[in-house]
Amino acid sequence: MGPASGSVTARYLVYFQYLGTDFNGVAAVRGSQRAVGVLNYLEVSSACPPPAVERERPGAGTCGSPRALGLRPSPQGALYPQEAAKRLNSVVPVRFTISSRTDAGVHALSNAAHLDVQRRSGQPPFSPEVLAEALNAHVRHPAIRVLQAFRVPSDFHARHAATSRTYLYRLVTGCHRPDQLSVFERNRCWPLRADCLDVDAMQEAAQHLLGTHDFRAFQSAGSPTTSSVRTLRRASVSPDPGSPFVLAQEKRLHFWNLEFESRSFLYRQVGSALSHLDGGGSGGALRAGPNGSLGLGLQVRRMTAVLVAVGLGALRPAQVKVILESRDPLGRHQARVAPAHGLFLKSVLYENLGGNPACVQQESQGPGGRETPD
Structure with a gap:
């Protein structure tokens, strides 16, 4: 009209x-x-x-x-x-x-x-x-x-x-039971029972994801995306200063931020690869359906899950490169994805339009x- x-x-x-x-x-x-x-x-x-x-x-x-x-x-x-x-x-x-x-x-x-x-x-x-x-x-x-x-x-x-999109994924370690997490943080982060993460190993693994690659291994099978080649500009793991909602007696809880920046992410690409973890260490990761029906954002959630698997010792950093280069959307690493509730779209930027x-x-x-x- x-x-x-x-x-x-x-x-x-x-x-x-x-x-x-x-x-x-x-x-x-x-x-x-x-x-x-x-x-x-x-x-x-x-x-x-x-x-x-x-x-x-x-x-x-x-x-x-x-x-x-x-x-x-x-x-x-x-x-x-x-x-x-x-x-x-x-x-x-x-x-x-x-x-x-x-x-x-x-x-x-x-x-x-x-x-x-x-x-x-x-x-x-x-x-x-x-x-x-x-x-x-x-x-x-x-x-x-x-x-x-x-x-x-x-x-x-x-x-x-849009010239840049940044996703933030929030983790918390040391949460042995769901009721140990503040009600104000529930559905805002992924609680892990592990008391610590090997952050150095996670950073090493993240380096394999940087640059221009075919990210088909982190994409759901049957995705309508015509090209799975993307350029990941930044992938970082850093400690969060701490949640203001955590009480003094809950200082065993430690928060972590994972950030990913790219111009665009694959349809169903942002979180995966926790099939290498046993049920006790995954903190309740969601299993993808047979048709990858968990929807958009799975690239980041699959990449998050891969890095968490490295941080928990279930994967070696070099295995992340193997997964990436496999270009296999049906690989074993696809079996689990990081939960949706820990993921935030942090920013969308435009050239000549400043920040957000x-x-x-x-x-x-x-x-x-x-x-x-x-």
């Missing part, structure tokens, strides 16, 4: 974050399924009836201002986020095109998406601040937050334009210190 005569269409880049525990991934779930994706809350569904909202009218406020959007709490509370976007009264339904898909249970410190808002004739585009405020004001789910919004060119694409709100202090005027002209 083309722009209506005289209407104004503006494209925005929106950064948002979420705790993935309650969601079936970030993608919207269509149909009558009970599972819900993050975009079900952020996106407008053409089948969704319009919410009862106060329409813009002369005198209701400056055009493009929060009051002009009717951003007043209703007695019933905030709207569902997918309906919140409808509150923008766009001429055409608002669709979010996401930068990076995440699986069920995976979190995002900062994901990104672009969307178009087409205003009626004579109405100027919303300011990015008003757009972000409008979405946040009506997102009912407390686990979703819009961080910032910026104007971008009309041909900008959130997925194709999850990891870079920014002013509100836009990426890179200025608003990108339309």
Whole structure:
């Protein structure tokens, strides 16, 4: 559908974050399924009836201002986020095109998406601040937050334009029983019963993954990805300074961060290879289904699992190179993947658009210190 005569269409880049525990991934779930994706809350569904909202009218406020959007709490509370976007009264339904898909249970410190808002004739585009405020004001789910919004060119694409994606995986050692982990850390990290990890060996193993390789061995069999060649720019293992939620008597718990940076990751590539571990050492790693149905992000979760296996002594660092060079998506290393709940999409970066709100202090005027002209 083309722009209506005289209407104004503006494209925005929106950064948002979420705790993935309650969601079936970030993608919207269509149909009558009970599972819900993050975009079900952020996106407008053409089948969704319009919410009862106060329409813009002369005198209701400056055009493009929060009051002009009717951003007043209703007695019933905030709207569902997918309906919140409808509150923008766009001429055409608002669709979010996401930068990076995440699986069920995976979190995002900062994901990104672009969307178009087409205003009626004579109405100027919303300011990015008003757009972000409008979405946040009506997102009912407390686990979703819009961080910032910026104007971008009309041909900008959130997925194709991304130049860097960084994933963070959180581990905790010394957790002999699930109830030993703080309730505030549950579903935020992977608890391991082992008291320590051989971090030097993990770092050595990670070096084999750096650079440009065919990562087919970390990809699910039957993946539709046309090429499994990717360039891994960074893979690191480092101690976490410690969780503020750990009590003094729980100092035996030690937290660790694994980070992976690449321009893109394989469909079903981010976590694997714990088949070498016995059930007692894996800390409850999830088994992949016969069709690799655990979804996106498995590359990082498979790489994480390989490095954890090295850290626990179940694999030697040199074996990681053997696994990588096998290019075998049906190998024994595919049998287990690191749990989804320890994985966070940390950042998505764009050339000439500066950093992202999850990891870079920014002013509100836009990426890179200025608003990108339309």
